[in-house]
Amino acid sequence: xxxxxxxxxxPGPAVLLGHDRVLGPGRWRWLRAFAxxxxxxxxxxxxxxxxxxxxxxxxxxxxxxxxxxxxxxxxPPAILFTGLAVGTLVALLLYVGxxxxxxxxxxxxxxxRPALVELPAGLSLGAAMMAVTVALxxxxxxxxxxxxxxxxxxxxxAESIQSGILEELLFRLVVFRLLWRAFGIWAALGLxxxxxxxxxxxxxxxxxxxxxxxxxxxxxxxxxxxxxTGRLWVSIGVHAGWNxxxxxxxxxxxxxxxxxxxxxxxxxxxxxxxxxxxxAGFGPEASLAGLAVGTAVGAAALHRAWKRGxxxxxxxxxxxxxxxxxxxxxEGDVVGADGLEPPTLSV
Numbered sequence: 229x230x231x232x233x234x235x236x237x238x239p240g241p242a243v244l245l246g247h248d249r250v251l252g253p254g255r256w257r258w259l260r261a262f263a264x265x266x267x268x269x270x271x272x273x274x275x276x277x278x279x280x281x282x283x284x285x286x287x288x289x290x291x292x293x294x295x296x297x298x299x300x301x302x303x304p305p306a307i308l309f310t311g312l313a314v315g316t317l318v319a320l321l322l323y324v325g326x327x328x329x330x331x332x333x334x335x336x337x338x339x340x341r342p343a344l345v346e347l348p349a350g351l352s353l354g355a356a357m358m359a360v361t362v363a364l365x366x367x368x369x370x371x372x373x374x375x376x377x378x379x380x381x382x383x384x385x386a387e388s389i390q391s392g393i394l395e396e397l398l399f400r401l402v403v404f405r406l407l408w409r410a411f412g413i414w415a416a417l418g419l420x421x422x423x424x425x426x427x428x429x430x431x432x433x434x435x436x437x438x439x440x441x442x443x444x445x446x447x448x449x450x451x452x453x454x455x456x457t458g459r460l461w462v463s464i465g466v467h468a469g470w471n472x473x474x475x476x477x478x479x480x481x482x483x484x485x486x487x488x489x490x491x492x493x494x495x496x497x498x499x500x501x502x503x504x505x506x507x508a509g510f511g512p513e514a515s516l517a518g519l520a521v522g523t524a525v526g527a528a529a530l531h532r533a534w535k536r537g538x539x540x541x542x543x544x545x546x547x548x549x550x551x552x553x554x555x556x557x558x559e560g561d562v563v564g565a566d567g568l569e570p571p572t573l574s575v
Contacts, residue, residue: 242458243541245409246331258410265406268326269398272319276394280315284308305382312386316393323397336458337401343461350453350465357466357521358473362480362495364517370505371512372496373478380490384476387487392468399424399447400454400463413455413539421447432484433509441514442483445522446470452529455538474512481511 247253250264287307303311324335365371399420407416425443428434446467453462474480475488480495482488497506507515513522533539 239536240538241540241542242538243405243408243455244333244336244458245405245541246327246333248332250330251406251409261406261410264330265402265410268323268402268406271326272323272398272402275322276315276319278315279318280311283314284311287311305380305386309382309386309389312390316389319394319397323401337405337454337460339459342457342459346457346459346461347465350462350467351469352465353462353525354466354469354471355473355477357525358470358478358512361512361515361518361521362474362478364521365506365512365515368505368517370498370501370515371507372498374494374496375492376479376494378490378492381476384472384488384490387475387482388468388472391471391482392464396450396460396464396467400451401460404451404454408541413541417448417451420451423447428483431510433481434484435503435508435510435514437504438484438510438514441519441522445513445519445526449522449526449529452526452533456529456533456536458538458542470513478512480507481509483513484510 245251250260251257284303284307287310288303291304291307320338324338327333327335362371362373366373403423404416404420407419410416411419421443424447425439425441428442429436429439450463450467453466454460456462471482471488475482475486476491477493478495479489479491479493495512497503497508503510503514504516507513507518512518
C-alpha cells in the first residue's frame with residue numbers, strides 16, 4: 229500500500245539515536261541509555277502534569293472566581309483544551325532542551341517544517357484506519373451505529389492532543405528510541421510495545437486481549453512510522469486521528485473511556501457478540517477488526533522502512549554522516565551485528 233509519508237522514497241537511515249554525553253560510546257552505554265529514558269519519562273510527565281494543571285487552575289480562578297474549586301475536577305472543555313495544549317507544549321520544549329543538554333544535539337525528530345505535510349497525512353490515515361475498522365465491525369453485524377445531536381467537541385480535541393502528542397513523545401521518542409540505543413531495534417520494538425499495551429490494562433473495561441491489541445496495532449505501528457520518517461509527526465497524527473475518529477465521530481469508547489464523547493454518532497456493541505468482535509466496553513481498538521487494520525498498516529510501514537534501509541539508525545550528533553559507507557561505524561563507536569552496540573559491554 230502507498231503510505232502518506234513526505235520523504236519515504238529517500239533511501240538510508242532516518243532515526244537519530246544520539247551518541248554524545250550520556251549516550252556516548254563506552255562502558256555501560258546500554259545502562260546509561262536505559263537510565264536516561266527513565267529520567268526523561270518521569271521529568272516530562274511531571275512537567276506536563278504541573279504545566280497543564282497550573283494553567284487550568286489559573287484560568288478557573290480568573291473565569292469562575294470563588295467557584296473554581298468546585299469545578300477543578302471537571303473543568304469546562306475550553307479551559308481543559310487550553311491547559312492540555314500548554315502542558316503539551318511545555319513537554320515538547322523541555323524534551324528539546326534536555327536532549328540538547330544530555331545528548332549534545334538538536335532534535336530533528338521534532339523538526340517543525342515537515343509537520344506541515346506529515347501531521348495532516350497522519351491525521352488522515354488515522355481517521356481512515358478507524359473508519360475501515362468500524363465499517364468492518366458494522367458489516368459483520370457486531371456493532372450498531374446511530375445518529376445523535378452533536379453536544380461537545382473541545383474536550384475530544386483536548387484529549388486527542390494529550391494522547392497523540394504526549395504519549396508519542398514519551399513512548400516513541402523516549403522509550404522506543406532509547407531502548408533502541410540500549411538494546412537494538414527489535415528488542416526496542418518488542419519492549420516498548422509490551423509496555424504500551426500493559427499500561428492500558430489500568431484503563432476501564434481492559435482485558436488481556438485489549439492490551440495485546442494495543443501493543444500490536446498501536447505500539448508497533450506507531451513506532452514503525454517513526455522508523456520510516458525519523459520524525460514523530462506521522463505517529464502523532466495517526467494516534468490523534470485514530471482516537472478522535474473512534475471517540476468523537478463514531479461515539480465509541482476509546483481505550484475504555486468516554487472522554488471523547490459528544491459527536492454525531494453513537495456506537496454500541498450488539499448484545500451477545502463476543503468481545504473480541506465487538507470491542508465490548510473498551511472500544512473498537514480491542515476487536516479483531518482493529519487488530520487486523522492496525523497490524524496491516526504497521527507491517528506495511530515496517531516493510532517500507534526495511535526496503536528503504538531504515539532499520540539501522542543514524543549514529544551521529546546532529547544529522548546524517550555524509551560519505552560513510554552503509555554499515556560503517558563512526559570513530560569510537562562500539563558496533564554490533566545490527567550496526568549498534570551490544571547490550572552488554574566489558575567493565
